[in-house]
Amino acid sequence: MERTLPLIFDGHNDVLLKLYLEACGVEAFVEGLDGAIDLPKSRNGGFGGGFFAIYVPSEQGEVDRFDEMNQPSYDLPLPEPLEYSKATRIAQAQASILIQLERIGALRICTTSRQIAECFEQNILAAIMHIEGADAIDEDLDALDLFHNAGLRSLGPVWSRPNCFGHGVPFRFPSDGDIGPGLTDKGIGLVHRCNELKIMLDLSHLNEAGFWDVAKFSDAPLVATHSNVHSLCASSRNLTDKQLAAIAESDGMVGVNFAVAFLRSDGQKNVDSSLDLILTHLDHLINLLGEDRVGFGSDYDGADVPVEISNAGQLPNLRKAMRSHGYNDALMEKLCHKNWLRVLEKTWGA
Secondary structure, X not given: OOOOOOOEEEEEEOHHHHHHHHOOOOHHHHHOOOOOOOHHHHHHHOEEEEEEEEOOOOOOOHHHHHHHHHOOOEEOOOXXXXXXXXHHHHHHHHHHHXXXXXXXXXXXXXXXXXXXXXXXXXXXXXXXXXXXXXXXXXXOXXXXXXXXXXXXXXXXXXXXXXXXXXXXXXXXXXXXXXXXXXXXXXXXXXXXXXXXXXXXXXXXXXXXXXXXHHHHHOOOOOEEOOOOEOOOOOOOOOEOHHHHHHHHHOOOEEEEOOOHHHOOOOOOOOOOOOOHHHHHHHHHHHHHHOOOOEEEOOOEOOOOOOHHHOOHHHHHHHHHHHHHHOOOHHHHHHHHHHHHHHHHHHHHOO
């Protein structure tokens, strides 16, 4: 990797789910995986770390359903809610995988922005423990304290299915996120408790009513770790300009999702897509949010992404495209990692 290319800190990946499902052992992450993120690819591509998601898959065949996203329009039904006992068991297993990765020296679980910066300096992969969908958190929030004690510092109240805290958006195109009710009373309680514990709240899968509930009840910056611009791609998963304005007002953050279905104007899962799509979403976000509130949220190992950046080892292609697009050194560093460190320090207080 060229020394002039800054490290990328990323808002979302699903490698813990991959390791859990394949049951290949944490050593495989060090040796190299058939996937988007592992230690060799991270070092080759200048991937400095990011949010490592704990995600419990639905019992329905998600891969089969996602194939429908190749149609000109689609409306995938929401999966059924998960049973808490199953969800928390699987979430604990994935948290254990992340802890094991730290134990063998593959990465460091970070709970302050200063720790992330130290990892950059020491060439250590920096990881934030994140839960995508609070299905593994009980209504009394006892499990939240346990996960927090293990290092949890970021949480999305829902994935794209309902739970006791709120409602997500279905995978629907074309559509917006104005679908269904917002947070439940338990969900509002979750927001307050996350604020108390300094756990960042991720808005990426919330429906629009839930988004505005978080904006109303949270005292932290509004953050969407892996979402894109609705006016450029009319997916229900993407954010309207009104939502983006609220994020800017809160001094929050958006991480651009590499998933082609959320980048392309036709909503298709065509990986033969130009990196110009990412640049177009970046430009729109910078225009609305300012250059201090935009970064990346790749969705690596959880989505179909442009073939030129199909894994972390190919991230220099993205940075070179950004340079060719005219981004200067200062803006490159902000987009690649400094903006994430800024909003995390503001949210966590350290």
